[in-house]
Amino acid sequence: MSGAPFHLPPPPGLQQELEAADLGYEALLDHVLRALQEDLPHGGLDLTSLATISADARAEGVFAARDEGVVAGLGVAALVFHLVLGDDVEVSARVPDGTRVSPGDVVMRVSGPTRGLLTAERTALNFASHLSGIATATSHWVAALEGTRARVLDTRKTLPGFRALQKYAVRCGGGVNHRFSLGDLAMVKDNHVVAAGGVVPALEAVRAAYPEVPVEVEVTDLAQLRDLLAAGCTRILLDNMSDATMAEAVRITADSGVEATLEASGGLTLERASAVARTGVDFISVGALTHSVVVFDLGFDLLED
Structure with a gap:
């Protein structure tokens, strides 16, 4: 009917x-x-x-x-x-x-x-x-980060068809939207690094193919971070690092002279949010804002x- x-x-x-x-x-x-x-x-x-x-x-x-x-x-x-x-x-x-x-x-x-x-x-x-x-959950993260420089980001871990609405709700809660689609920002993750043969080759490949597009590269250790800073990368994601390692990453970045933003990611919890923010990172990305709220x-x- x-x-x-x-x-x-x-x-x-x-x-x-x-x-x-x-x-x-x-x-x-x-x-x-x-x-x-x-x-x-x-x-x-x-x-x-x-x-x-x-x-x-x-x-x-x-x-x-x-x-x-x-x-x-x-x-x-x-x-x-x-x-x-x-x-x-x-x-x-x-x-x-x-x-x-x-x-x-x-x-x-x-x-x-x-x-x-x-x-x-x-x-x-x-x-x-x-x-x-979603707005309420985001507001809890915003409150936990108060007094630090860090801001909470959403991710692409959204319900199919709900992305615009879910990201809108994040904004209503005081959070910041990360990229909306795969064409907004080149985000080099671990599998891209493996396929390209390293973080710097992956960065250079994106720059060569899409020179006007912003690039963010994921790192899992401080050696990769140093290599990217030497290559002039200005957006770096710190994946599954301890608080102490992230604090050291912030210090290394500041000493490098490169004006790079650092994003913490990887299984972060609200209970840990304040401690992660106090390491000095710029952003904390939280998939749970949208995928399991x-x-x-x-x-x-x-x-x-």
């Missing part, structure tokens, strides 16, 4: 807001429509709501935090309601993404036909809870008359 008929386009103001957030609006719209289609493949039938709620019933509901954290994705949640209900929904009291909230804080209100509100509820929550989880507990409840 055919899928549900959705209401397009969404309100101009919401579309402009999502476009300004650098989310790739057309791809985002397609993503949200496909998410709705998962719930509504049979002509838009929400069997439970159709059976239990009269067609003319209207209601207001609130999204509220059930934990401490940072919210993200509320604009995407609003988009879900507009696609399901069109102009027959009002979204109000929406707090800005990146807002820190406490249990019980209302982050968004929606009002409209009751059936439509409940049809859209889960898809809206799926987006907002997941993205708020716990969703933030948001709830949606209809208000009783």
Whole structure:
């Protein structure tokens, strides 16, 4: 059977807001429509709501935090309601993404036909809870790095199709985005080093092929670091090093006269974050921000008359 008929386009103001957030609006719209289609493949039938709620019933509901954290994705949640209900929904009291909230804080209100509100509820929550989880996790790393020069980076370890949204949520939590795709930055990892015959040959190969593209090279020991600094490499990733070794890497880099940024990576934990930052590295990259984050507990409840 055919899928549900959705209401397009969404309100101009919401579309402009999502476009300004650098989310790739057309791809985002397609993503949200496909998410709705998962719930509504049979002509838009929400069997439970159709059976239990009269067609003319209207209601207001609130999204509220059930934990401490940072919210993200509320604009995407609003988009879900507009696609399901069109102009027959009002979204109000929406707090800005990146807002820190406490249990019980209302982050968004929606009002409209009751059936439509409940049809859209889960898809809206799926987006907002997941993205708020990422923003909240990122904010914990930002807090752990406070007072140091280090900033937390995300990685490409994202859910397929969710990269723009997940990286947006990292920004909402105060983190920094690393490269978005394989074409944004040449990042030489261990397998590239093996294939090229060493860190310097790999660096030189990238420079020869793409002289205008920034290059970051991964090292696993201080000898490789020294070789790269001698070759003028300005972006170096310190992989799976101890705190003491990273501190020595920072000293070697400072003494080299090369203005290079150093990124710590490799199984880092929040408990270790402050100690790693105090070694003097510039960035700490954390795949767990996106690949294994716990969703933030948001709830949606209809208000009783």
